[in-house]
Amino acid sequence: MIDVAEHLAAVLEAARPLPAESHDVAAARGRVLRHPVRAAVDVPAFDSSAMDGFALRFADVTAVPATFRVVADLPAGTDLDPTLDTAEAARIMTGAPVPTDATAVVPFEDTERGLAGGLDPVTVVAAPRAPGAHIRRRGSDVSAGDLVVDAGVRLTAAWIGAIAASGVGTVSVSRTARVAVVSTGSELVSPGAPMRRGQIPESNSVLLAGLAEESGAEIVLRTSVPDEGDGPRRAIAAAEEAGADVVVFSGGVSAGAYEVVKNTLGDLMRFDRVRMQPGKPQGFGVTPRGTLLFGLPGNPVSAAVSFELFVRPALRALEGDAEVGRTSTRVALAGGWRARPEKTQYVPVSLDRTDPAAWVARPTERGPRGLGAADGLAVLPPRESDVAPDELVTVALW
Known part of the structure; x- marks a missing residue:
């Protein structure tokens, strides 16, 4: 027998990253980055207000209460930059550009009438704590050129939001892995179909295809082959015609007399006994076209555990994922x-x-x-x- 780590190492050695493709960042969730993403703009792109309130000069409000003439109204998205003289303020909303002359923002809660007074004079009743209070400085989150996300990261909604906020619209990600799933066994019938004595519902292809899809792969073929004939070889041909990167067989890899995968694919696959329970019999190989071939046991639990230990890490490695294992x-x-x-x-x-x-x-x-x-x-x-x-x-x- 060989160790789990030895079998996995052989699998990962053969799992070369798939080609990269360019994607709009909004459509890249779940994909793996192939190149680092660096910020295209400063975040924030300008000094902006962190609060709804009033922008003013800090030196004018060292003693409170202090009354200011409101000379401008600045909503988010405005390009205005009003001049602020002594005892002048601008009403400002969160995210709006802070006037060049302003050195602090007073939240509306710290004024006598809040925002209700419009452009009427405003009285500040609580002074800001220091110059720069409630101002988000340009580039304080990210400066243009800073690393936002490194290569090898699988993009979550939060990551694609961070990329979009940094001014980047397209990213280079791995192509989705394409998988074919093949169950073996003359006893198999489709779930729900009538069964005679000796037959069982075919469930492994449904199980393994679902696990592959949960891993981010695309299923291009799901089929079954009997225990006689060259079904596995024909399944490989059909899978490669459909563009498969991986073919996963279940059953037919043990030591019985009708192990169709082991009996027909000995020139393409190596069959080992691995020091694990469940799932001791395992097969693995690569076709001349580079398609990865997995031979998993036929027992559903054994097949699922084997998928988890060997196939899933291979799918993640094909995508260039820096993390191939589970937490x-x-x-x-x-x-x-x-x-x-x-x-x-x-x-x-x-x-x-x-x-x-x-x-x-x-x-x-x-x-x-x-x-x-x-x-x-x-x-x-x-x-x-x-x-x-x-x-x-x-x-x-x-």
Whole structure:
């Protein structure tokens, strides 16, 4: 057997970043940046008011109350820059340019009548704390040329908002990975179809296609092939015709007599036993055109865990994502667990967050329903002694 890390290293070595493409920043959420983004403008682009109130000269309001003549009204978006003489102020709204002569902004709450007086004289009853009070200086957030987001970051709504605010309209991002999912087995029938003795609903392609889409990939083919014939090779040809970057097989990779993937693709894929439970039998290879081939076990939970450990990191690496793994945390494992000295165990768990300071991980029931209820995987490395009840373990969060 080989270690999980060894198998993953071979996968990531083959997962070369996909071509980059230019996208409008508004359409780039979920994509991975391929080049750093630097600010095109200062943020703020000018000295602006941080409050609704009155712009004035700080030296004129060292003693309060102090009354000022209001000489201008400055809404956001104005280009006016009124001159302010002694005891003169401009009514100003949040985000509006601060007059060049002003050295502070007094919030309307610190005046006698607030904003209700319009351009009538205003009386300040509480002095600003210092020169520059409530003024956001030009470039105080970001200066033109500053790094906004580095390459390798998957763009969230907050990141694309920051990029747009810095004056950048287009970004270079990775193309979406294209995935084909192929289930194997002569016993498979479509979900909901009539079944005879010995047949089962085909669910792995639905499961794995969903996991791939949740990882940001595009599904270009989803199909099943029987245990006889050259179905896997024909599926690869169809996948590559559809533009697939990755083909994921489930089933047909173990040691039985009808392991169709292993029996037909030995020239393209290597088949290993990996020190993990579930999911020991694994296949991986690359076609002459560079398409990544994954052979996962047929058991749905084993297939899902294998996808999580190997396929998902590969999809993220194809996009140039700087973070290919999951966020993990240390959590008490309720009830403990039986140790396995020869392999790492990946246990689907639900998280009890009743006490925010002390989460508890509870193993879910076996089978697909338990997988659906899981919040992550408890990772239990090889060890001789069993995991004690409420012992802290690492949980990779889904």
